[in-house]
Amino acid sequence: MLLNASQWFRAWLSPYNDGSIFESFPNHRDQLLQALQAHLRSCYFDGHAAEALRLYLKQLVVDHNDTKLHTTFVAHLYTAGLSGPALMLLTRVMHSEISHKVRAVVDAADLRPQDSVLPLESAARPVLQQWLDDEVKPRFAAIRQLCLPQTDTSTAVEQEPDSTQDTWQHRLDYQLDKALCLTRAGQLFDLVALYPESSAALEDLRLSLQNADQRLSVAKTLSDSLHMRLLHPGAHTRDIIQMYVHLVRSLREMDPTGVVLSRVVSPLRRYLRARKDTVLVIVASMLGDDPDFTLLKDELERADQEEQEQEQEHESKRRRRPRRSLQTAAAPTGFKSNSKRSTKRRLPHTRCRAISDSESSSDEDWDDPSWVPKPVEAGSGYRLSTSQDIISMLTSIFDDRSGFISALEKSMADQLVQVKGYKAMKEYRNNMILKKRFGERNMGKCDVMLADVTESRRIDSEVHQRSARAGMIGKLHPLIVSRQFWPEHTTRPGVQGANGATTAASGPSSAAGSVAEFTLPPLFRHAQEEYGKTYSRSKTMRKLHWLNHLGTVELDVELASGENISVECSLIQASTLEVISRCKGDRSPSSTTTAGSAMGPNVVTLTDVMEELNLQREKDARDALEFWVSVGLLKAVEGLADAFIVQSCLPPQLAVTEEGEEEDTHDEPL
Template sequence: MASPGVQALVEAKWQSAFKTLNREEPGISGLLKTSQARQLASDFLRPRALSEPRRKYRADVMANAFRLLYQTKQLHGVLENFLEEMRQQRHLITEDVEAYMHEYEVRPYAFVLVTEVHETADSQIIAQLVHRLVEWFNAWRPTTETDGHPGPLESLGHVAIDSYTDAFQTHIYSVLPPSFSSGFKDLIASTLPVSDPAPPPDRALWDAFHALGLIERYESLISSVCYELVEKHVVETCAGQWSERMLQDLRDWMQNKVLPWMCLPYAPGARTMEEAGASLHGVGPRFDFHVCKTLCDLRTSEIFDIIVDYPDSIDALYDLKECLYRVDQRSNLVQSLRKANKKRLLHPGADTKDILAQYVSTIRSLRIVDPPGVLLYKVADPIRRYLRDRADTIRCIVSSLVGDNENGESLIDDEPPLPYLTKDAEDYSDPHWEPEPIDAGPDFRANKPGDVISTLVSIYDTKDVFVKELQVLLAQRLLAVTDGNYEKERRNIEILKVRFGEQALQVCEVMLRDMTDSRRIDQHVQSQKPSILHPVIISRHFWPSLQSGSFVMPQKLRSIQEEYAREFTAFKPDKRLVWLSHMGSVKLELELQDRTIEAEVTPVAAAIIELFSEKDVWTAGELMAQMQRLDKEHLRKGLNVWVDLGVLKEEGADKYRLLEVAEESSKKEGTVSAPKPKELPAVQTTQQQQAEQMRVFWNYIEGMLTNLGSLPLDRIQNMLKFARGYDRSIEQLGMFMEAARREGLVVVRDGMWRLNK
């Protein structure tokens, strides 16, 4: 048994507890009252099914009961008790939720055909569920509020309500199945202001969400709905729309349509825009960011086509620039563009001209997006490397420099020429100095020559190749000019001089002067003795090598040449003329029995027809003998001109006959005007010139291989170095040998070359 001390202690406790419960009431009546009050309170709070009718309680009785419980410090116990009962009763809610969710999960199959309808119907079930849960929530809420006045329970502070809310929410979250999230998302999505004008917001529903704490719990879901809305809208309105600034429109749209909606979840209490603004402070920028990001992603995926459209898509580029300030996706842009370039541009199917055009557009576009040029630097590298491998790049660049491409616009027209000088050191006293962008590579130089032409020219390490190609092109163009108007060429050369330097273009200067001099001389000669011949007199050494080999002109043509040469020598006593008979064009008229034909043809063709005027039938061999030194190819071409015009007819075995009377098939109108010879003057391209030179070295190679059997490539290279004027690299030699192999001259095995016998 307990010691008397303990006994006394227990007794004292008991007394004090009894005293608390019984208060100062006589006997145990206080105790009875307390228990009665507790009974009443428990019964009042007891969670019951919604269908169960609620008993009416008199407010003053209730108030007294709670006050009593408060005084006897019983409230805590009552609350515990209530939560316990709630735990026992919550199966009611569970059943309800399950019923609704079951309906939701089964329903789609019934409505599968009409998607639109089923979505809204689905989300309506969820809305009903939410409303139902709010009903439960309100019904069980431990409140003694009467007509909006806080009762005794409320006076205890929020403890009771908070613990109740916690318990309730914990329960519903635990019973809501995973499919609820998607349903909820649909429901949120159905409230979006997609239609115009937007329907008034369903405030009751949003209040319900707030009451159940669904907003906090499913915040990420709500924002994802909103993100999806933004993404959908951006793609719908902006995809392929490059000719307008879209970003501002999007922001307006956010402001006018999405923002009011966003107030519902994020700023529930706000009455005015200012209040809402404060609540949205954290959320707004997030969505603005998302707008930028989506637009940026969209434009990044479209970047290749935007560049293709360049001058028209300039607004899209400005948008992209603004977005990139906000969203750091520069590396994405670079990667995407590089990928697109690789897939769509840098393949054998693309024309060098097109690649260059796209490159130029890329330069200009990216200069808009990123003025310092870091993006460009990163994107351009593969293009430049690819272009360097193409054989005709230089020619294409040069022809676009002088405006020789199809649309006739030349690059130099567009931009003021900058001096071909690059600043190597940074100017530290420049007040506008900016550091290099953070993503610039170590070998990036901000002070690179800025304009398009320098960028193109810098694909190659040396500008000599351009000058050489330019010379060839200029020769072709000058010789094609017949009306004596060289102003355009002169202007081009002047502009290019600024770029390449006076010295480099000296040769072109001489060519231009030859042209004007020829005109002057021609005027003089014509005044002395009129002639149908108007030659261009060129200074050899200053022109690219022209197709050489002269043939013997028929007497009539030759006498014209000689007469002119005589006059020339009389005018310039120290000089003589050497005719390049292959080149130029002759305009002549043929009078046949039944028709006259006017044609502008090559001198070779003119010589041939002149021969036919002596005799009607010639064989190719006879013609060759007559004209000497004329190669077969030119002869064939010249003959074909006349065959095409229906003047000559091939009669088998290289025999040609003049048709004095047109044949039925080719007989048309009396006068047939021939198309002008379209081909450009036969200036040898630099490639042909190289091939020509290589032919000389082939003799050496052949000799080597005959004497020594088989040799590796580097031996051949080393031996060729002894030859005078040999300046090829081993790669070039390799290419040449490869070409020789294709022609069947040599064979290679294990890197050893030998003659093919």
């Protein structure tokens, strides 16, 4: 049909053809031609014809080898008056091909033989831009040139060739950036998780967002990915916080305007605020309690180092500033000092104040010299997202800072309880960093707890000098705490940590406050009483109240077979071993704390331990017995859940393990 219509128009337009109908109307030739072409389009160029033309144009774009055939086809379109619709369809086809190419190269979707997939974290925009400039634009320009009129409008085309060409080229560039934004938005969750290895891919997004302005679409896609893949009960709080930090860093690099970050950070902050263990995880990471998650501790040290460098730079500039003489130092009469200017000079060297969610709605900050207006597309968390301090952004999740400071105090107490030999240099250093972050006043209790460690070392040295007795008291080194300044879960037995969760402690000892009160065996109790008497003689009107649910004991246990085991355990576990050693009189397992040697097996029951130690909770006794089962000193009696046999030698698997560990220690290179 297209060929027939083209032949009709050629015959009607030819002045040498008898069938020419336009020669009779030379003054209205163009108007009649346009009217006839419009009538033809309305009658025959329906949806099916448009779809067929689109498919042919798509084939023309994809397979452009037969240039002569394509030129003839475009010429027929021009003659039949279909060049305008063909250009519109061609533009759509080009846009579709650009989107297809981006998905194939970036996301490995709908691959063709000529497509090559790039790694996720690598830059794709330079490759796609080169493909667009070398292949798509020349092809589009050639077809477009054939579709444009060559006679009547040639003068207009010659007048503005550059602007017209720039327009359609910019549209193709825009389509490339738009497709790249939408494709990268679906990968943005993975790119954030891989940051900083994915910086090249994020640079693609940064450049594309500048041209395509798809920030709202990118933010919506990323927010949906966060809700589906991260903000659910199955995700660990540590992973959510790590994603939060990577999100802030990567999105600031990708979108300096802060629009995308402001749109996605608020739901993440609300979810973290609702989790009960968020404070504990943040504090543990800041103080380095969790060796597998030191991200916030590294961020804290990095921010502290940057602040010190800024202070040193400011101090060096101040020293290099020339001093004014006394004669010129005085200000002239009527002169007003520019306080605003001096305030602005000091601002870069002051720490940014944490902003809470309630303050985030303020659009004005009169003390910020680098203030910029809030973007129209920015979300409710825009002011929070502009903070350069990631730690402040995390701590400002909670409107009440007292809860966060309380968690800091509990974490500090748990660390100090685990300190051996009164060596708390790491805790001192952490406290100094935290005081710079949260202020001297907020960290007052931590200062007192650290002072208790120093004072305990001095008192312990004095007590051992005064005490003339040897034995157990010589191996007792308590931490004397000021009860009013230590957290309740530390000073009261049976009280759990914050949010009802037990705070994990390093080493074999149980968590602070997880064991109820119990009575010590005479061996340990007499040592405590002797130590307390010596302390009272040096500290008049004071006496010690022992917290037996805390602390650790180092034991060297000798079995009947002559095997020795070095064990570090809690006080209730050591007391349970003392009960086991007295179950059979003289023939009992022994340690360095009691004389004698292990002579044969014995049976100890759960009731024996509970009665000897006056335990109120069966769980405490069972946990202590299970500990010695794991060590290899006890073995459960078959058929009796509460009875255990004392072993005269270690089980073979444990003996082999200990021997292997000893060999590994000797073979380890220095």
